[in-house]
Amino acid sequence: MITIKELSDDNLFTAGHTACPGCGVALSIRNAIRVFGKDTAVYVPASCAVVFGSTFPLGAWKVPFFHTAFENTGACLTGMQAAFEKKGKKVTVVGFAGDGGTYDIGLQSMSGAAERNEDVIYICLDNEAYMNTGIQRSGGTPFGAWTTTTPVGTKIQGNQRFKKNLGDIVVAHEIPYYATLSIGHPLDFIRKVEKAKNMKGFRFLHMFTPCIPGWKMDPAKTVEVTKRAVESGMWTLYEVENGEKKITYKPGKMKSVKDYLNMQGRFRHMSDEDINKLQMWVCRKWNLHYREKGAPDVCEIAPLDEHHAITEEHREMHGP
Amino acid sequence: MKKVITGDHAVAIGAKLCRVDVVPAYPITPQTLIIEHIADFVNDGELDTKFLTMESEHSVMSAAAGASAAGARVFTATSSQGLAFMHEMLYATAPLRLPVVMANASRTLGGPPGIWCEYNDSMGARDSGWLQLYVEDNQEALDMIIQSFKIAEDKRVLLPVMPCLDGFVLTHTVEPVDIPAQEDVDSFLAPYEPDIILDPARPAMIGTFMPAEYIMELRRQTVEAFESAKDVIMEVNDEFAKKFGRDYGGLVDTYRMDDAKVALITMGTVTSTSREVVDELRQKGEKVGIIKLRFFRPFPSGELRNLASNLDALGVFDRSISYHGGGPVYNEVRSALFGMTIPVIDHLAGLGGRDVTKEQIFKMFELTSRAAKGEKVKEVNWHNTRGETV
Numbered sequence: 001m002i003t004i005k006e007l008s009d010d011n012l013f014t015a016g017h018t019a020c021p022g023c024g025v026a027l028s029i030r031n032a033i034r035v036f037g038k039d040t041a042v043y044v045p046a047s048c049a050v051v052f053g054s055t056f057p058l059g060a061w062k063v064p065f066f067h068t069a070f071e072n073t074g075a076c077l078t079g080m081q082a083a084f085e086k087k088g089k090k091v092t093v094v095g096f097a098g099d100g101g102t103y104d105i106g107l108q109s110m111s112g113a114a115e116r117n118e119d120v121i122y123i124c125l126d127n128e129a130y131m132n133t134g135i136q137r138s139g140g141t142p143f144g145a146w147t148t149t150t151p152v153g154t155k156i157q158g159n160q161r162f163k164k165n166l167g168d169i170v171v172a173h174e175i176p177y178y179a180t181l182s183i184g185h186p187l188d189f190i191r192k193v194e195k196a197k198n199m200k201g202f203r204f205l206h207m208f209t210p211c212i213p214g215w216k217m218d219p220a221k222t223v224e225v226t227k228r229a230v231e232s233g234m235w236t237l238y239e240v241e242n243g244e245k246k247i248t249y250k251p252g253k254m255k256s257v258k259d260y261l262n263m264q265g266r267f268r269h270m271s272d273e274d275i276n277k278l279q280m281w282v283c284r285k286w287n288l289h290y291r292e293k294g295a296p297d298v299c300e301i302a303p304l305d306e307h308h309a310i311t312e313e314h315r316e317m318h319g320p
Numbered sequence: 321m322k323k324v325i326t327g328d329h330a331v332a333i334g335a336k337l338c339r340v341d342v343v344p345a346y347p348i349t350p351q352t353l354i355i356e357h358i359a360d361f362v363n364d365g366e367l368d369t370k371f372l373t374m375e376s377e378h379s380v381m382s383a384a385a386g387a388s389a390a391g392a393r394v395f396t397a398t399s400s401q402g403l404a405f406m407h408e409m410l411y412a413t414a415p416l417r418l419p420v421v422m423a424n425a426s427r428t429l430g431g432p433p434g435i436w437c438e439y440n441d442s443m444g445a446r447d448s449g450w451l452q453l454y455v456e457d458n459q460e461a462l463d464m465i466i467q468s469f470k471i472a473e474d475k476r477v478l479l480p481v482m483p484c485l486d487g488f489v490l491t492h493t494v495e496p497v498d499i500p501a502q503e504d505v506d507s508f509l510a511p512y513e514p515d516i517i518l519d520p521a522r523p524a525m526i527g528t529f530m531p532a533e534y535i536m537e538l539r540r541q542t543v544e545a546f547e548s549a550k551d552v553i554m555e556v557n558d559e560f561a562k563k564f565g566r567d568y569g570g571l572v573d574t575y576r577m578d579d580a581k582v583a584l585i586t587m588g589t590v591t592s593t594s595r596e597v598v599d600e601l602r603q604k605g606e607k608v609g610i611i612k613l614r615f616f617r618p619f620p621s622g623e624l625r626n627l628a629s630n631l632d633a634l635g636v637f638d639r640s641i642s643y644h645g646g647g648p649v650y651n652e653v654r655s656a657l658f659g660m661t662i663p664v665i666d667h668l669a670g671l672g673g674r675d676v677t678k679e680q681i682f683k684m685f686e687l688t689s690r691a692a693k694g695e696k697v698k699e700v701n702w703h704n705t706r707g708e709t710v
Contacts, residue, residue: 039520043386054528064518067527068385068412075379079344079386079394080518082370086341086392091520109382112375 001191007034010062017060019052022219024209024226025125026052027183029096032123032205035193038063040092041084043077045106046070047098048132049125071105073097074113077120085119092197093120099140100130103164114173117201124166124204127211135214139164142234143278144261144270147214152269162281167206171240176201179239179248182208184226188237188248195239208235216265228260233286233299250290254299257282321499327490330458330497331397331423331483332357334465336367337505338421341392341512344372344383348402349435350491351425355397377402381409381422388418389526391517393469396420399487400427400441407445413480414449415542416527419472419512420480421465426454426588426639427487428672436673437487439587440640442616443648449542451481451549452617454587458495461485463566466505470556473512476548487673489589500564508563546618553615571620573612576602577627580609582689584635584667585624585653587613590676594637597681608685613649621656633663633692635684639670646700663691669703680704 012033019026025048033040041064044050050067053060068076073095081093097106102124110122129147130136136149143162146152150159171178177199179192189207196203208226212219229235230251237249257279261267270278283299291298325333332354335343343362345355361367370387374380380396388394398406403424413420428438442452451471455461461483468481485491516524530538554570561567575591576598577583586594591612601608611627613620628634634657638647646654650666657664667684670676680703687710691697701710 038523041390041518041520050529054525056528056530056534059525059528061525062523064520064523065525065528066386066389066518067529068382068416069408072379072382072409075344075374075382076386078372078374078379079342079383079388079392080390082342082344082372082383083387083390083392086370087390089519108375109379112379115375116373 002035002194004186004190007190008037010034010038012038012040012062013053014060014062016058017053018055019048020212020219022210022212022222024127024183024211024222025049027222028125028181028207028209029053031183031186031189032193033063035190036092036094036197039090040094041066041080043067043073043080043095045073045095045097045101046132047101047125049096049098051132070101072109073101073106074109074111074118074122077122078113078116078118081118081120095120095122097122097124098132099124099126099128100138103139103166111173114170114175114202114204117175119200119202121196121203121205124206125209126206127209127214128163129211129214131211131214140166143281144267144274146266146269157269157271157274170204170206173202174243175204177203177239177241178206179204180206180208180235180237182226182230182235182237184223184230185237185249192239192248214266216268217263221263225260225263228255228263231255232257232260233282233289234260236285236289238289247289254286322496323499324494324496325458326353326492326494327458327461327485328353328425328492329357330462331465331485332361333499334462335395336361337500337502338393338395338466338469338509340369340395342370342372342384342387342394344374344380344387344394344396346374346377346380346398346402348377348399350427350487351397351399351402351423353491354423354425377406378409381406381413384420384422385409385413385416385418388413388420389416389518391512391514391519393512394420395422397423397425399425400429403441403445404429407448410445410448410450412527415538417478417545418480419469419478421468421472422480422482423465424482424484425487425491426484434672435487437489438640438671438673439484442482442484443640445482446617446648449479450617451479451615452484453481453615454484454613455490456589456591456612458490458497459566460568461490462497462499463560463564463568466500466509467556467560470509471549471552474552477545477552479542479545479549484588486589504563508560549618550620568614569612571615571618572623572627573614574627575610575612577609577611579607580630581607581632582635582685582692583609583611583627583631584637584681584684584688585611585613585649586637587616587639587649590637590639590670590681593676593678594681597678597685601685606685606689608689616649616652619652619656624653624656625660628657628660628662631662633665633688635665635667635688637684638666638668641668641671650700663697665691665697666700667703668701674704677704683710
């Protein structure tokens with residue numbers, strides 16, 4: 001296994017791209033491509049990554065880059081891989097799609113490639129909304145989050161649905177490898193990218209990628225926010241290799257989801273009642289992931305009392 | 321070697337003879353037989369190709385784009401709703417100059433749903449940047465797959481090509497077809513060797529985000545490639561004729577046009593029926609002929625102006641409707657003939673797959689001939705249609 005020190009310093013995704021300072025997507029791409037190396041070809045569907053990495057006549061990619069549309073990452077990877085194989089070239093074929101391009105509009109194309117077990121690596125850069133179009137809700141948006149299509153109104157505040165369980169959907173295709181990654185956990189990140197690189201068949205890397213403007217957060221805190229996501233259970237680090245699930249990082253005592261929410265403006269409006277609702281969802285997820293067989297629930301955070309529920313008075317005090 | 325086969329079978333054999341590298345596939349009537357035959361070739365070891373069973377037509381054209389960008393010779397086939405579903409990707413393949421060849425089995429695009437021949441599926445793609453041609457019989461279907469690759473991959477063109485064959489009338493109907501020998505096709509069609517592809521040895525970025533400062537030049541270059549395609553189509557036609565003995569005329573073909581005063585522009589299988597009608601009218605002394613429109617893109621405006629210069633009137637057969645009035649072929653022809661004074665009469669027939677009979681074609685010539693004599697004839701005529709017919 002390679003260590004951070006041994007990682008190539010070849011900038012295959014070069015400096016000078018136009019991503020926001022602190023962009024989780026840019027950080028993830030840069031570090032992933034360092035592991036994949038130069039014998040790689042990438043497909044990037046419509047997303048911030050196309051705009052900040054490939055606006056003609058500039059280009060940040062030093063490996064072959066292809067882009068056509070939004071919903072077709074799985075299919076384009078399939079075609080590229082088929083051509084390389086037919087021509088006898090050994091190339092790591094990698095797609096970098098967003099959450100909108102994977103959870104929503106690109107789900108069918110991804111599912112087709114997964115079901116056919118195409119020999120490609122599909123990366124979902126999950127920043128939990130359509131950020132390139134200006135922060136709209138996707139299937140990957142968490143409960144409570146403000147987006148421009150889940151605004152904080154007087155009647156309804158933020159996203160009313162919980163984040164779609166994409167991991168289980170992908171794993172249900174019985175693919176060789178699915179893993180969740182976070183740039184706040186670089187060793188785990190590199191190990192998983194390298195593992196995926198060295199395997200055959202359809203491999204899916206699900207990367208948690210903070211978005212500074214979309215999450216309304218301090219650009220210096222990208223790494224910290226991912227750490228807090230993992231410590232609170234909002235994001236879990238695991239891998240499923242040939243059907244065997246393994247937790248790759250287990251946090252210590254569960255931290256309140258508030259520790260994570262407080263860092264981000266997109267959750268600032270949330271009522272205690274809504275935070276409580278989200279906390280209970282995280283607790284269920286936490287138990288599902290970390291509870292030993294037969295052991296009692298490990299989520300120790302109790303629901304808030306009734307009187308914390310949002311009231312008109314509360315709203316007047318704290319704003320919408 | 322002659323074989324009695326369907327149009328779909330002929331197309332599949334054409335693709336096989338071109339030694340296609342990658343075939344992304346998805347079933348849709350009446351194209352399905354094409355991909356079924358190719359699957360048979362692959363599984364019987366007769367064809368070394370990557371046959372990809374995709375999950376939709378959108379993914380078919382996406383995989384085709386990816387494979388072509390990575391340097392493969394790519395073939396696929398579709399029809400109607402499938403062509404509509406991949407519409408977005410047609411606009412990606414052409415300006416990226418990916419010379420994919422895709423057969424389209426012409427079929428009505430619903431609603432209301434139907435499966436028979438109409439050109440409203442491919443006409444909707446006329447501005448997507450694909451070259452588009454319409455064949456008359458199964459022999460031409462096979463031959464034009466081979467010619468399509470040679471045209472598409474020519475460095476002066478580098479554009480995708482869509483040969484269209486009439487749904488059921490050709491796709492599911494058997495005819496004797498002369499199948500070229502593999503070595504003859506090999507010497508006619510060189511392997512595809514593009515200059516810029518996705519290759520880690522020479523990394524390139526294909527399909528970058530394009531701001532307004534650059535995109536007009538790219539559009540202009542595509543127009544120039546369309547212009548070049550007209551010459552390439554003729555060259556390929558002539559080379560093919562020399563090698564295989566079948567001359568299709570290039571952009572347009574003509575029948576008994578030498579001294580014709582009234583002509584009908586036809587497309588696809590209706591051309592064959594029209595030849596019989598012309599023969600019968602000629603026996604009666606009428607100076608009539610046929611202009612078979614083979615390529616709709618690039619549109620042979622110059623050729624049509626030349627042919628029309630000696631005519632008294634020109635009829636146009638349209639197998640689809642542009643809802644503001646006439647059919648798309650009529651509109652293109654009117655535009656091409658701008659400034660010329662002869663009457664141009666549109667004849668809508670065969671929509672949704674309704675049979676186009678000799679009686680209807682006689683009527684087309686009759687109306688066009690009356691216009692030639694100065695009689696007042698409606699510009700747009702619906703043939704064999706309840707309520708509104710000629």
